[in-house]
Amino acid sequence: MVLHAHRRYLEAHGFPRTPEQLSDHALIGYDQESPAVRSLRASGMCFTRAMFALRTDSNLAQLAAIRAGYGIGICQVPLARRDADLVQLLPKQFAYCLEIWLVMYENLRRNPRMRAVFDHLDGQLSLYIGGKRGKR
Numbered sequence: 001m002v003l004h005a006h007r008r009y010l011e012a013h014g015f016p017r018t019p020e021q022l023s024d025h026a027l028i029g030y031d032q033e034s035p036a037v038r039s040l041r042a043s044g045m046c047f048t049r050a051m052f053a054l055r056t057d058s059n060l061a062q063l064a065a066i067r068a069g070y071g072i073g074i075c076q077v078p079l080a081r082r083d084a085d086l087v088q089l090l091p092k093q094f095a096y097c098l099e100i101w102l103v104m105y106e107n108l109r110r111n112p113r114m115r116a117v118f119d120h121l122d123g124q125l126s127l128y129i130g131g132k133r134g135k136r
Helices: 007-013 019-024 035-042 059-067 112-129
Strands: 002-006 073-075 086-089
Touching (some): 002 059, 007 086, 059 073
């Protein structure tokens, strides 16, 4: 997860070169604090609710606002790579890794259909995380 903005937004408002310059921009972020937000703070990324010009707990709404050129927000790198107009910002100063867990009940592991679905999801998630496109 890295900060991103649409090219139109950056052309109109400038490109922040330091974390301090983010205060001069419209930031898109959360409304309610979650465990993910608390882990961001614990890793030294001190975003607060008051900093955001647009607050929503919907990741899809945040992505739509970034794509619409509303401001700067957090987006998954593989997802942002699909849109050539989204630009990464401050990747060295701000990068947040999410854990991804793929689990199933032990008693389903021997079911051939469930195993096939699990193996497919495992392969596609690995491609997604690696920044490659999988089969559709």
